[in-house]
Amino acid sequence: MNISHENLIIFLENYFLILGSLFIIGIAYLISRANSDGKSTTSIPGNLGIPFIGEGFSFLSAANSSKGCYEFVRLRRLRHGDWFKTRIFGKIHVFVPSVEGAKKIYTNDLTMFNKGYLKSMADAAGKKSLFSVPQESHKRIRRLLSDFFSMNSLSIFVPIVDKMITQRLNNLERDGQSFGVFNFSTKMTFAATCKMLMSITDASLVEQIERDITAVSNAVISFPVMIPGTTYYKGIKARKRIMKTFKEMIGKRRNGEENLDDFLQRMIERDSYPNNEKLDDEEIMDNLLTMMLSGQNTTAAAMMWSVKFLSDHTDVQDKLREEQVSILRSKPEGTLLTLKDLEKMSYASKVIKETLRMANIVLWIPRVALENCTIDGIEIKRGWHVNIDAPRIHFDPETYKDPFLFNPSRWDEMQKPYSYIPWGTGPRTCLGMNMAKITMLAFLHRLTSGYKWTVDDEDPRLDRKSFIPRLQSGCPITLAAL
Numbered sequence: 001m002n003i004s005h006e007n008l009i010i011f012l013e014n015y016f017l018i019l020g021s022l023f024i025i026g027i028a029y030l031i032s033r034a035n036s037d038g039k040s041t042t043s044i045p046g047n048l049g050i051p052f053i054g055e056g057f058s059f060l061s062a063a064n065s066s067k068g069c070y071e072f073v074r075l076r077r078l079r080h081g082d083w084f085k086t087r088i089f090g091k092i093h094v095f096v097p098s099v100e101g102a103k104k105i106y107t108n109d110l111t112m113f114n115k116g117y118l119k120s121m122a123d124a125a126g127k128k129s130l131f132s133v134p135q136e137s138h139k140r141i142r143r144l145l146s147d148f149f150s151m152n153s154l155s156i157f158v159p160i161v162d163k164m165i166t167q168r169l170n171n172l173e174r175d176g177q178s179f180g181v182f183n184f185s186t187k188m189t190f191a192a193t194c195k196m197l198m199s200i201t202d203a204s205l206v207e208q209i210e211r212d213i214t215a216v217s218n219a220v221i222s223f224p225v226m227i228p229g230t231t232y233y234k235g236i237k238a239r240k241r242i243m244k245t246f247k248e249m250i251g252k253r254r255n256g257e258e259n260l261d262d263f264l265q266r267m268i269e270r271d272s273y274p275n276n277e278k279l280d281d282e283e284i285m286d287n288l289l290t291m292m293l294s295g296q297n298t299t300a301a302a303m304m305w306s307v308k309f310l311s312d313h314t315d316v317q318d319k320l321r322e323e324q325v326s327i328l329r330s331k332p333e334g335t336l337l338t339l340k341d342l343e344k345m346s347y348a349s350k351v352i353k354e355t356l357r358m359a360n361i362v363l364w365i366p367r368v369a370l371e372n373c374t375i376d377g378i379e380i381k382r383g384w385h386v387n388i389d390a391p392r393i394h395f396d397p398e399t400y401k402d403p404f405l406f407n408p409s410r411w412d413e414m415q416k417p418y419s420y421i422p423w424g425t426g427p428r429t430c431l432g433m434n435m436a437k438i439t440m441l442a443f444l445h446r447l448t449s450g451y452k453w454t455v456d457d458e459d460p461r462l463d464r465k466s467f468i469p470r471l472q473s474g475c476p477i478t479l480a481a482l
């Protein structure tokens with residue numbers, strides 16, 4: 001039999017995973033027998049499956065299907081009711097379905113609840129990343145990063161992002177070829193992120209970093225063994241290459257070779273500040289990487305879903321076009337967008353809000369209970385994973401009338417707090433929210449004020465293995481100038 005190197009690696013990866021799993025199952029079984037008092041641990045219904053593994057394989061199989069990993073949650077909710085518990089590879093998970101539950105977790109974030117620690121994530125994103133630092137450091141790092149991400153600070157990038165989008169859409173229209181909106185958006189947002197964070201514009205460097213970020217992103221949830229060829233190994237190697245590039249760039253800024261207006265420069269300018277008012281190099285680099293990881297597919301998936309929803313609802317598309325054409329006509333021909341223009345896009349902002357409510361780019365917000373507590377009257381044990389279930393909250397008919405209807409005008413009225421959580425909320429709210437909003441508004445402006453389009457593939461299946469829901473087809477469209 002001819003076994004390729006790749007197959008051998010995959011075989012070894014699975015072999016060690018299975019051996020390791022069997023060992024842990026044995027230990028877990030012995031511990032659970034020793035601790036058992038013969039009573040069930042809680043009144044929440046659900047199936048904990050076999051020791052350690054639990055329902056882990058069902059979860060992986062849902063994640064690997066074209067219905068997406070939320071299917072795992074949906075089926076269990078049908079079986080057990082709104083509140084249910086499950087076990088996934090040794091951890092007990094409860095999916096929190098209510099606004100009251102979300103409120104309890106968010107108002108006690110970083111005290112009663114925190115993000116869970118995952119070795120592969122800490123190794124890939126870095127120990128000083130916002131994803132992995134302990135609560136005490138999180139507050140300081142986050143405060144120092146936040147300035148740059150306010151709408152005002154980012155306003156200088158509005159025309160830059162607009163120019164990128166305008167040129168790319170022009171080229172695609174001239175080509176006359178069908179293109180996948182997801183692929184277009186991924187490339188576009190990554191180039192924009194490189195520009196805003198570090199002023200990288202060289203196309204080949206952007207491509208190389210993008211490839212490496214993808215490898216790191218794959219390693220975030222992987223089996224942490226440093227065996228050549230494994231996902232983890234490739235991710236850690238890619239991380240090293242990225243860190244080397246960042247280090248060189250920091251060096252150039254420090255010795256005055258480069259002085260550019262971007263995120264990195266703002267961080268370097270704090271060099272002379274007292275320790276608690278600046279970030280050290282490891283903190284800067286780990287969080288640069290973290291932002292690239294967080295922004296890589298999220299904004300692109302949101303852009304893709306906005307096109308899909310607008311294509312399915314031509315009345316909304318017409319109304320949006322009317323707003324955007326009037327903004328376009330109010331400006332001298334050929335000028336680029338500014339923050340002031342974005343502030344006039346009230347209907348487009350509602351289209352984005354509604355897109356994010358329905359698309360649920362981040363399906364659930366994961367936390368771990370740091371102590372025994374109750375959430376919305378439900379008893380939760382210390383160490384359990386509590387996941388705020390965004391689709392359940394965003395499609396709740398008690399909050400949203402006709403929840404499955406794409407209706408941006410529903411945002412003429414405010415919704416109750418904690419019932420709209422695409423960016424999360426509280427001390428861990430999405431740091432890149434304004435960056436994503438700028439990109440999406442500029443995209444919707446250029447797309448609807450400049451073009452009509454046809455969707456070239458209506459296949460509704462979701463991409464396998466993606467924890468961010470997106471169409472397998474990538475939503476291909478063909479543009480025609482207005």
Ligand code: HEM
Pocket residue numbers: 130131142193290291292294295296298299302356361362365366421422423424425427428429430431432433435436
């Ligand atoms: C449509 C696009 C995006 C969506 C829907 C989104 C959503 C989210 C959500 C739900 C969280 C978790 C909040 C929590 O744990 O409570 C988060 C965290 C985060 N996001 Fe985003 N995100 C998007 C784009 C971006 C971009 C473009 C960046 C950076 C350039 C970014 C950077 C981050 C960071 C650094 C965190 C961690 C914050 C912390 O733990 O303090 N995100 N995002």
